[in-house]
Amino acid sequence: MSKYLMNKFLYTVDRDPELVERYREDPRGTVEWWEAERANAILNVLTAEKSSWLRFSDAEREALATHDYPALFGLGAHPFLALTLFIAMFERDYAEPLAFQLEYAQRLSHYPMPYPDIAT
Amino acid sequence: MATVAAVIASTHHPFYYRASTSTGAERPPFADEWVAKITAFRETLTRANADVLVLVGSDHFHQLWLDNMPQFLVGKAPFYDANWYNEEREFGLPKMFFTGQEDLSAHILRDGLDAGFDLAFSNELRIDHSVTCPMITLRPQADLPIVPIYTNIFAPPLPQPKRYVQLGQMIRDVVESWPSDKRVAIIGTGHLSLELGGPRQFGPHGPDPEFDRKAVDWIASGDIEKALGEVSLDSLWEPGNATHGFLDFMLMMGVAGAGQQADYVDTLDLFHTMEAYFTWYPKGGQS
Numbered sequence: 365m366s367k368y369l370m371n372k373f374l375y376t377v378d379r380d381p382e383l384v385e386r387y388r389e390d391p392r393g394t395v396e397w398w399e400a401e402r403a404n405a406i407l408n409v410l411t412a413e414k415s416s417w418l419r420f421s422d423a424e425r426e427a428l429a430t431h432d433y434p435a436l437f438g439l440g441a442h443p444f445l446a447l448t449l450f451i452a453m454f455e456r457d458y459a460e461p462l463a464f465q466l467e468y469a470q471r472l473s474h475y476p477m478p479y480p481d482i483a484t
Numbered sequence: 485m486a487t488v489a490a491v492i493a494s495t496h497h498p499f500y501y502r503a504s505t506s507t508g509a510e511r512p513p514f515a516d517e518w519v520a521k522i523t524a525f526r527e528t529l530t531r532a533n534a535d536v537l538v539l540v541g542s543d544h545f546h547q548l549w550l551d552n553m554p555q556f557l558v559g560k561a562p563f564y565d566a567n568w569y570n571e572e573r574e575f576g577l578p579k580m581f582f583t584g585q586e587d588l589s590a591h592i593l594r595d596g597l598d599a600g601f602d603l604a605f606s607n608e609l610r611i612d613h614s615v616t617c618p619m620i621t622l623r624p625q626a627d628l629p630i631v632p633i634y635t636n637i638f639a640p641p642l643p644q645p646k647r648y649v650q651l652g653q654m655i656r657d658v659v660e661s662w663p664s665d666k667r668v669a670i671i672g673t674g675h676l677s678l679e680l681g682g683p684r685q686f687g688p689h690g691p692d693p694e695f696d697r698k699a700v701d702w703i704a705s706g707d708i709e710k711a712l713g714e715v716s717l718d719s720l721w722e723p724g725n726a727t728h729g730f731l732d733f734m735l736m737m738g739v740a741g742a743g744q745q746a747d748y749v750d751t752l753d754l755f756h757t758m759e760a761y762f763t764w765y766p767k768g769g770q771s
Contacts, residue, residue, distance in 0.1 A: 372550070375545055379546075379570060406551060407549060437682070443726075462755075475682075478721055
């Protein structure tokens with residue numbers, strides 16, 4: 365299990381306009397490509413000097429590949445990162461202001477306090 | 485020595501810029517009241533005649549990332565670019581540019597390290613809305629040199645709350661020992677109760693109005709002891725999953741000093757969060 369790697373996916377996709385669109389349109393393909401090509405790249409380090417050990421758990425990969433943000437919350441992904449990226453991808457599909465954000469809250473409403481641990 | 489001309493603590497709401505500049509059908513119904521409150525709050529900084537701004541905020545996973553995460557970081561650069569693509573995308577924030585007060589950065593780093601704070605530093609820092617929001621609300625012309633200071637309120641493990649208070653006390657002491665005739669305003673932004681990416685987000689008001697009421701009282705009265713007595717790293721999850729931003733308010737209570745009543749207090753109950761604005765004029769600070 366790698367909360368860190370889930371967060372790294374959300375972080376690196378969220379900051380790249382092309383990846384935001386690619387992940388919106390092809391979530392499974394983007395996750396598979398990212399895990400193969402990008403997961404082990406240390407940010408701000410030359411490509412050859414990458415890590416060798418980072419991979420998603422099956423549950424993490426499936427949650428990302430299906431845009432399943434309630435599952436990401438349950439797995440301990442950082443809520444700010446997940447919210448920011450999913451707003452970028454899906455707010456546009458809702459006519460009313462905050463409609464997506466309120467649906468997002470509703471879909472997480474089964475989680476009791478305390479919420480899943482987000483410490484990495 | 486430098487003079488602390490004002491101590492200012494505020495929420496940083498990234499939607500203010502868009503709300504205040506929108507017109508017609510796009511303008512939200514609360515915009516006019518919000519602008520009026522911000523305009524009054526802005527006057528509290530204007531009256532202080534500051535030459536330099538020390539700005540305490542928190543990077544929201546923009547330049548600082550989990551592979552290399554500092555707890556407390558001081559910017560030391562001649563210039564700072566500001567705001568990020570995803571802040572423009574989500575909040576409509578403009579790109580901004582600031583001049584740095586690099587000699588004050590160096591002074592804070594040297595004396596802060598010597599005072600027992602192992603501060604990280606950055607010589608190339610693109611700052612985000614935790615710093616640009618108070619610039620937009622309090623000094624929209626963005627014409628004063630700055631020292632940005634980032635705290636980690638975002639990625640556990642975090643320092644204990646008392647450490648934020650102590651950092652604020654240290655910043656106050658170190659600014660007052662800066663060999664300069666300049667007037668410095670120390671401004672920090674945080675949150676009251678707040679939920680982001682959780683079931684209680686974007687409600688009709690902040691997720692925990694009772695916490696907000698208590699927190700505003702602690703800040704306004706400078707009751708550091710009570711705040712430290714009621715707040716812990718664990719307890720801050722309860723009012724909302726992003727409420728650790730309150731630690732930057734506690735830092736600013738440290739800057740203002742124990743028992744120091746704020747000279748200016750205002751709040752605004754908005755959807756999603758309560759806005760709160762505080763200004764202290766240290767003795768001799770107000771011109």
